[in-house]
Amino acid sequence: MRVPRAGVSVAVAVGVVVSLAPGLLPRTATAQGLLTGVLVAVMFAVVGGVRKVSAWGRFAGGGGDSRRGVVAGLGVVAIGVSVGHAQHWQNSLRAAMGMPDVGLWYWPGCAVGAVVVAGLLVGTARGIGWVWRRLGAARGIGLAVVGVVAAQFVLVPTVTQWRHSAYAAANAAMDPGVVQPVSSARSGSSVSAVSWPSLGAEGRKFVAGAPNRSVRVYVGLESAPDPNARVELAIRELERSGGLDRDNLVVVVPTGSGWIDARAAAGLDERFGGDVALVGLQYSEAPSWATFLFGRRAAEASARALFAAVERRLAGVRDRPKVYLYGQSLGAAAGSDVFSGEDDQARRVCAAVWAGPPANRVHRAHATVLANSSDPVVRWSPGLLWHAPDLGGTRRDAPLPRWLPVIGFVQTSVDLLGALGVPPGHGHRYGTDQGTAMGYC
Incomplete structure (x- = not known):
């Protein structure tokens, strides 16, 4: 297995580090995994865009294994330090609020959630890109317009009506207690x-x-x-x-x-x-x-x-x-x-x-x-x-x-x-x- 490209290492490291920055409230493993996965996917998009429009792309996309290894190693260190600080911060918040410390499976759960979310988002984005290239710019724009119109006149009203019905049902529900x-x-x-x-x-x-x-x-x-x-x-x-x-x-x-x-x-x-x-x-x-x-x-x-x-x-x-x-x-x-x-x-x-x-x-x-x-x-x-x-x-x-x-x-x-x-x-x-x-x- 080759060492990941520098851009991949940077995207993962920055996304994880930002997602683990201290917040106001204790966070479940599911919520933390979701945030981390979304931010890693966003950083993939940012790094990809920068690689296409700037000279930094040669560094992010190329380089030998030694350069890639250095960037990946720095990323691993940054993630490790961030996880340790996040563990301390989460437990500090929980102690102040009378809640138990994070459990043994907290960080594995975060990691699994982040990988699944980031994989789905990145995979979806690449799938859209593949379809766009196959269709060409003109047909791709036409399909996007059709999608927007369908969402405006079909999807949004349907979801809105469904939510109104759900709110009304909750309001009318009789609690026997x-x-x-x-x-x-x-x-x-x-x-x-x-x-x-x-x-x-x-x-x-x-x-x-x-x-x-x-x-x-x-x-x-x-x-x-x-x-x-x-x-x-x-x-x-x-x-x-x-x-x-x-x-x-x-x-x-x-x-x-x-x-x-x-x-x-x-x-x-x-x-x-x-x-x-x-x-x-x-x-x-x-x-x-x-x-x-x-x-x-x-x-x-x-x-x-x-x-x-x-x-x-x-x-x-x-x-x-x-x-x-x-x-x-x-x-x-x-x-x-x-x-x-x-x-x-x-x-x-x-x-x-x-x-x-x-x-x-x-x-x-x-x-x-x-x-x-x-x-x-x-x-x-x-x-x-x-x-x-x-x-x-x-x-x-x-x-x-x-x-x-x-x-x-x-x-x-x-x-x-x-x-x-x-x-x-x-x-x-x-x-x-x-x-x-x-x-x-």
Whole structure:
């Protein structure tokens, strides 16, 4: 067997080293293998392109076995050092988060996954190149155009419809472990104007949650035909349930799927000693990442409409409850968008809690911002490609990786996939302090 060409050694070494750079969160062998395989394939493409257009191609593609052996040896050393450092970093993160160290089969699993992924990607790219050469430029361009048109008019609509159906099915699914409340202070009870099935999966969990001292009002997508009707129904539910008779009222902005963190609800109950009403309004069935990319305006419009309706209902009321606002993740971004600026927020709300706000960008007047330093949602933005993130106000919960241009963006983007796979208090998971940290008027 001949020693690999210098370009191959460089592509493999650089791809592996970059993929093993320190990230924010512990990573499974599958996730690490996938990232490594993708980056090695990308480096193959980069090295191939450079070889064709520059004089470096003579070095990357040619040379005797001695030169190739030196490059391959340096690559092996670089990979070995990177694996050792990655092992130490992974265990440091896991120790800080109360998770077990990586197991014996972790690195073999990473290697197998990386080889399979890189092989599939490189093989597919070479197959496309072979077809292109066989067809010629004109027919190749024609086939590419047909493929793009087919994807636009057939594949994309089909996938979109399938995902909508999947989200709707998940929203409608009835969990036998979630019991319909009997208290009149909860939406979905027998005396509520909001039917139990219409609450959606996340709404049912919210209103059925303990403790049972607080008023919990929730209106699902199926509870009324349009956004305005859902807002009106929420206000009527607050009146019916006695929510306006409590001393404190918290407008809760859910995440994309309608989820309200049970730990936040329990924390708010503790913070106000049960003398509180929580009201939330579902605006989407899709998960937060999909809603953030394609439906963020719906989240913002829903939060503004509900908060404005609460303000109108309480206007002129003598013994009205104090009004607060809470949101996590997309809910934090949408909740902050209720206000035009810091002064507007300070004037219109008693206090607010924003947990895990995307890119750490929210209005901070009269607000408590909870942001774990290991939360990739708080750090991620396109600007991470060329400058370090602003970690002002974050609480350090784990070792922090050193930011590097481009590499920091890649690692943080990958960490988004595992942001919820860690214990509360780390990553994009927060505890009851989401409620207990609420400020005072």
